[in-house]
Amino acid sequence: MPxxxxxxxxxPETESGNAREVVHGMLAAIEKRGEAAVREYxxxxxxxxxxxxxxxxxxxxxxxEIPKGIKRDIExxxxxxxRFALAQRESLREFETEVAPGLxxxxxxxxxxxxxCYVPTGRYAHIASAYMSIATAKAAGVATVxxxxxxxxxxxxxxxxxxxxxxxxxxxxxxxxxxxxIAALAYGLFSGKPADIIVGPxxxxxxxxxxxxxxxxxxxxxxxxxxxxIIADDSADPAIVASDLxxxxxxxxxxxxxxxxxxxxxxxxxxxxxxxxxxKLPATAKDAAGAAWRDYGEITFCNDREEAAQxxxxxxxxxxxxxxxxxxxxxxxxxxxxxxxxxEETTVAFGDKASGPNHILPxxxxxxxxxxxxxxxxxxxxxxxxxxxxxxxxxxxxTARISRLEGMEAHARTADDRMDKYFPGEKFDRxxxxxx
Numbered sequence: 119m120p121x122x123x124x125x126x127x128x129x130p131e132t133e134s135g136n137a138r139e140v141v142h143g144m145l146a147a148i149e150k151r152g153e154a155a156v157r158e159y160x161x162x163x164x165x166x167x168x169x170x171x172x173x174x175x176x177x178x179x180x181x182x183e184i185p186k187g188i189k190r191d192i193e194x195x196x197x198x199x200x201r202f203a204l205a206q207r208e209s210l211r212e213f214e215t216e217v218a219p220g221l222x223x224x225x226x227x228x229x230x231x232x233x234x235c236y237v238p239t240g241r242y243a244h245i246a247s248a249y250m251s252i253a254t255a256k257a258a259g260v261a262t263v264x265x266x267x268x269x270x271x272x273x274x275x276x277x278x279x280x281x282x283x284x285x286x287x288x289x290x291x292x293x294x295x296x297x298x299x300i301a302a303l304a305y306g307l308f309s310g311k312p313a314d315i316i317v318g319p320x321x322x323x324x325x326x327x328x329x330x331x332x333x334x335x336x337x338x339x340x341x342x343x344x345x346x347x348i349i350a351d352d353s354a355d356p357a358i359v360a361s362d363l364x365x366x367x368x369x370x371x372x373x374x375x376x377x378x379x380x381x382x383x384x385x386x387x388x389x390x391x392x393x394x395x396x397x398k399l400p401a402t403a404k405d406a407a408g409a410a411w412r413d414y415g416e417i418t419f420c421n422d423r424e425e426a427a428q429x430x431x432x433x434x435x436x437x438x439x440x441x442x443x444x445x446x447x448x449x450x451x452x453x454x455x456x457x458x459x460x461x462e463e464t465t466v467a468f469g470d471k472a473s474g475p476n477h478i479l480p481x482x483x484x485x486x487x488x489x490x491x492x493x494x495x496x497x498x499x500x501x502x503x504x505x506x507x508x509x510x511x512x513x514x515x516x517t518a519r520i521s522r523l524e525g526m527e528a529h530a531r532t533a534d535d536r537m538d539k540y541f542p543g544e545k546f547d548r549x550x551x552x553x554x
Contacts, residue, residue: 153170165269200249221509
């Protein structure tokens with residue numbers, strides 16, 4: 119049985135209750151009063167009174183002074199993400215097949231028309247979230263990408279986030295954050311183009327807004343506070359493991375950090391190291407990581423790797439690192455995670471920033487049934503069919519009979535009408551007509 123060396127006092131669901139009430143009220147007001155309500159929330163919550171839609175000349179002005187080295191780094195990372203997304207796009211294919219003589223069917227791959235990409239900027243300027251979402255949407259072939267981000271310290275969108283939006287290919291940029299941004303994207307406020315899908319990470323209020331609006335629009339995943347899980351055996355370096363746990367805990371006060379270890383000694387070693395690493399962080403990160411580790415940090419000791427895999431799959435962590443022997447075994451065995459990082463040489467931070475695979479990933483156990491953001495999220499797999507009149511001979515009879523077994527006479531008669539038209543005078547087994 120797994121043994122907890124450190125047990126979390128809270129779970130990812132603990133603090134989500136009040137978000138529901140707040141979000142429902144805001145969405146109702148915005149649905150009723152539209153752009154006026156959005157502007158009020160922007161001023162009240164973010165202190166923003168300026169223009170919502172950022173004009174191209176304003177983007178150019180506000181990004182002009184960014185050092186060339188920073189621009190090159192953003193361009194480098196964007197290209198890695200774009201390259202991986204294009205490879206994902208190439209892994210899909212349209213096809214046509216002859217299901218039966220005279221009956222052809224197939225699928226088309228069609229991108230959505232409008233994508234809304236939310237880029238959070240709260241405690242940190244999430245530059246990477248801009249190109250993770252926007253470049254992936256563009257790689258999928260989305261015609262209109264509308265990006266939104268919070269004003270940063272009262273000065274509009276952070277210049278480096280703005281540059282990342284530009285490099286990634288955003289068509290419209292809006293200075294909006296939080297629930298009001300999600301609502302504006304969903305209802306097409308300020309742009310005149312309601313989003314078909316809204317993507318991007320955010321806090322519990324953003325996640326709740328996406329959850330409530332799902333159905334009116336598509337969403338990527340319910341991406342709440344960042345999570346990290348690490349599986350480590352006695353071959354792992356406790357210093358690296360501790361560093362990686364802290365590296366994700368700095369995201370926020372509610373970011374879970376879980377260690378699943380096959381070595382009780384390593385688990386205890388890591389538990390001693392983490393507080394010291396947190397103490398050495400700058401104030402903002404220290405505050406966030408300290409609270410996250412105190413309330414959401416957990417260390418579980420398992421007797422063997424199968425037990426460890428089972429525990430990990432129950433957590434279904436957003437990010438999962440494996441610091442253990444026989445990495446191929448773990449790759450084949452593990453089934454529930456947002457993104458997998460195999461071996462000490464890779465770390466979540468690489469995936470967060472520049473290695474290529476997307477960092478917008480499922481949280482709160484959603485990795486049990488969903489993957490992260492990819493070109494697939496922006497594309498619709500549309501089926502089609504075409505058939506000859508001769509192909510109706512068999513298919514129409516089967517359809518009529520099954521329809522009548524189900525009690526659906528009108529369905530059956532659409533098949534009857536074709537048999538009568540295409541094969542006049544022929545007798546068919548159409549099933550027993552529905553009486554009532």
